[in-house]
Amino acid sequence: MPKAKFELLETTCVPLPLENVDTDQIIPARFLSATTKEGFGENLFRDWRYDKSGKKNPDFNLNNPKYSGKVLVAGKNFGCGSSREHAVWAITDYGFRAVVSSFFADIFKNNALNNGLLPIVVPDKFLGDLLELIQKKPETRIKIDLDKQLLTITSTGESIKFEINLFKKECLLKGLDDIDYLLGIKDLIAAFEIKKNALR
Amino acid sequence: MTPKTLFDKIWDEHVVSHIEGGPDVLYIDRHFIHEVTSPQAFNGLKERGIPVLRPGNTVATADHNIPTLNQDLPIREKLSRIQVARLAENCKYYGIDYFGLNHPKNGIVHVVGPELGYTLPGMTIVCGDSHTATHGAFGTIAFGIGTSEVEMVLATQCILQPKPKKMKITVNGNLPGGVTSKDIILYVISQLSTGGATGYFVEYCGSAIEQLSMEARMTVCNMSIEMGARGGLIAPDEITFEYLRQIPSIPGIPDPEKSIARWKTLKSDPDAVFDLELMIDASKITPMITFGTNPGMGMAVDGTIPFPDSKESAASFNKSLDYMGFKSGMKIIGQPIDYIFLGSCTNGRIEDLRAFTQMVQGRKKAHNVTALIVPGSKKVEQQAINEGLVKILNAAGFELRQPGCSSCLAMNEDKIPAGKYAVSTSNRNFEGRQGPGARTLLASPLTAAAAAITGKISDPREFII
Numbered sequence: 001m002p003k004a005k006f007e008l009l010e011t012t013c014v015p016l017p018l019e020n021v022d023t024d025q026i027i028p029a030r031f032l033s034a035t036t037k038e039g040f041g042e043n044l045f046r047d048w049r050y051d052k053s054g055k056k057n058p059d060f061n062l063n064n065p066k067y068s069g070k071v072l073v074a075g076k077n078f079g080c081g082s083s084r085e086h087a088v089w090a091i092t093d094y095g096f097r098a099v100v101s102s103f104f105a106d107i108f109k110n111n112a113l114n115n116g117l118l119p120i121v122v123p124d125k126f127l128g129d130l131l132e133l134i135q136k137k138p139e140t141r142i143k144i145d146l147d148k149q150l151l152t153i154t155s156t157g158e159s160i161k162f163e164i165n166l167f168k169k170e171c172l173l174k175g176l177d178d179i180d181y182l183l184g185i186k187d188l189i190a191a192f193e194i195k196k197n198a199l200r
Numbered sequence: 201m202t203p204k205t206l207f208d209k210i211w212d213e214h215v216v217s218h219i220e221g222g223p224d225v226l227y228i229d230r231h232f233i234h235e236v237t238s239p240q241a242f243n244g245l246k247e248r249g250i251p252v253l254r255p256g257n258t259v260a261t262a263d264h265n266i267p268t269l270n271q272d273l274p275i276r277e278k279l280s281r282i283q284v285a286r287l288a289e290n291c292k293y294y295g296i297d298y299f300g301l302n303h304p305k306n307g308i309v310h311v312v313g314p315e316l317g318y319t320l321p322g323m324t325i326v327c328g329d330s331h332t333a334t335h336g337a338f339g340t341i342a343f344g345i346g347t348s349e350v351e352m353v354l355a356t357q358c359i360l361q362p363k364p365k366k367m368k369i370t371v372n373g374n375l376p377g378g379v380t381s382k383d384i385i386l387y388v389i390s391q392l393s394t395g396g397a398t399g400y401f402v403e404y405c406g407s408a409i410e411q412l413s414m415e416a417r418m419t420v421c422n423m424s425i426e427m428g429a430r431g432g433l434i435a436p437d438e439i440t441f442e443y444l445r446q447i448p449s450i451p452g453i454p455d456p457e458k459s460i461a462r463w464k465t466l467k468s469d470p471d472a473v474f475d476l477e478l479m480i481d482a483s484k485i486t487p488m489i490t491f492g493t494n495p496g497m498g499m500a501v502d503g504t505i506p507f508p509d510s511k512e513s514a515a516s517f518n519k520s521l522d523y524m525g526f527k528s529g530m531k532i533i534g535q536p537i538d539y540i541f542l543g544s545c546t547n548g549r550i551e552d553l554r555a556f557t558q559m560v561q562g563r564k565k566a567h568n569v570t571a572l573i574v575p576g577s578k579k580v581e582q583q584a585i586n587e588g589l590v591k592i593l594n595a596a597g598f599e600l601r602q603p604g605c606s607s608c609l610a611m612n613e614d615k616i617p618a619g620k621y622a623v624s625t626s627n628r629n630f631e632g633r634q635g636p637g638a639r640t641l642l643a644s645p646l647t648a649a650a651a652a653i654t655g656k657i658s659d660p661r662e663f664i665i
Binding site: 018 | 216217219220221222223225227236237239240243244247248250253264265277279280282283286328329330343344345346347348349351352355356357358359360361362364394395398399425428430494496512513515516519609610611618628630631632633636637
């Protein structure tokens with residue numbers, strides 16, 4: 001089934017200068033009882049965004065009116081822990097299209113790519129500088145060109161190339177879906193099964 | 201021929217095709233599903249109007265979202281009840297074996313799979329749960345996947361996966377008394393940090409690993425994900441084969457001895473090259489406990505909380521200690537605790553219950569402690585009754601609950617209240633993991649038992665004669 005294509009993106013960013021943000025923080029387990037993919041955004045970072053009484057925590061950057069935009073910039077090892085894809089659904093439902101960090105947990109990265117959320121890996125130094133810049137100047141805009149694999153800070157012109165595997169890049173640019181790809185090689189899978197069973 | 205690691209051998213044997221500049225199409229032998237990460241995948245199949253390709257290769261159990269008391273009654277929480285019912289409906293519709301509540305084969309997916317013989321050497325195994333790494337103890341490539349990938353496996357028995365790098369962790373020597381396989385893995389994670397093995401698949405080896413029982417090996421492999429590893433495996437050996445011989449009937453394997461002859465060849469070649477190697481001396485490992493909010497923040501139970509190792513990490517590190525109510529430079533041994541949790545896919549097996557019971561036998565639970573003792577499966581529950589463990593536990597002031605994931609992720613009622621300290625044998629000490637505001641201290645079943653009888657963080661070695 002066709003998915004939304006990843007177009008050029010130019011936006012301000014929300015900084016989350018914390019390391020090892022785990023998927024239990026992104027979406028706590030008590031919100032995982034749903035049977036559809038919709039509506040997780042309202043509980044994104046629930047226990048950091050709201051206090052016990054349900055009041056917004058003014059110190060958390062998602063609640064800070066200074067910050068807005070379609071890209072979340074977070075410390076290293078973002079998305080570690082549980083495999084819950086609900087974490088990605090919460091981030092996209094909230095309105096983010098990409099997350100920038102110096103590295104991502106493996107399962108989170110796969111989940112993100114399978115949902116059109118672009119995980120962008122940048123060097124530690126670049127990440128540190130970007131986080132500092134956004135906090136100093138929240139109006140800072142970045143441009144993401146997936147085709148050229150470039151992240152550019154609009155005000156300074158500083159640009160950095162990011163890696164993404166070619167297959168996933170094509171999927172995101174064209175809005176293709178992994179399952180469609182796999183269904184398209186059904187015969188190859190059937191032949192593999194025959195060969196495998198014969199070896200038993 | 202180029203020497204290969206065990207991981208390479210199993211992976212390469214399961215590659216259907218390689219996509220240029222992209223991932224491999226990997227064939228999956230065994231797929232486990234549970235109620236939380238599967239409903240959206242089944243919805244996807246329905247939207248596409250396609251069947252499950254190999255219903256016999258998938259096995260389902262309800263574990264994450266279920267109560268651990270009064271399982272014969274309907275689940276009280278509405279969304280949980282709907283989610284579990286949805287799994288039952290989906291399994292019935294697509295012809296998948298399902299072990300629901302009260303089924304004699306019900307239990308935590310990573311406890312049930314191995315004990316029923318669904319987990320076999322040389323397999324590729326996936327599940328929408330990061331602790332799928334557990335099954336690596338049998339010499340399998342087992343790893344957690346997201347729900348989109350669950351849908352891929354249901355639809356095509358394959359997933360698209362980039363091949364990870366390989367890491368070898370060798371643990372040689374003898375473990376001191378009172379030190380368990382949980383302490384080995386907490387020690388390893390504390391050395392590598394919570395993200396230190398990201399991008400890798402680990403092979404655990406060395407004399408200390410070879411001496412471990414299958415239950416203990418599962419505890420080690422289970423927590424591979426807690427250092428970021430895609431998974432972790434251990435080459436099968438006589439201990440593995442003996443465990444498998446004890447299973448009354450292995451699904452799909454009419455003659456286990458014939459299969460065992462084949463499984464004996466599953467090992468890394470002597471000259472196989474790993475991308476990273478780590479050597480650990482088992483005799484130096486002590487009972488471990490975590491002091492922070494990720495599993496990498498661990499230390500010896502009688503140790504001192506360290507200071508952050510860099511300016512960049514200080515904000516996260518200090519936020520974590522604030523949450524726990526601790527400070528760098530302090531010791532936490534002797535710290536009063538409120539709860540202990542024995543259970544989960546990490547330490548909810550019969551050996552864990554035996555170890556805990558042995559330590560509390562003839563002693564009494566401390567008054568200030570609430571204990572949650574949760575077997576990993578119906579089978580473990582039955583064994584605990586048959587072996588007389590429950591009687592001993594009751595005499596010491598403990599009660600055995602019914603199987604499920606329980607307080608490990610607190611999706612059900614088994615929550616630790618805000619601000620309370622819990623010594624927990626589970627796998628994650630993330631903020632709020634055991635309930636909003638709960639403070640989790642990860643440790644072994646022995647350390648949990650010592651805390652349960654003293655009411656404070658204690659060194660289990662003091663209780664071993």
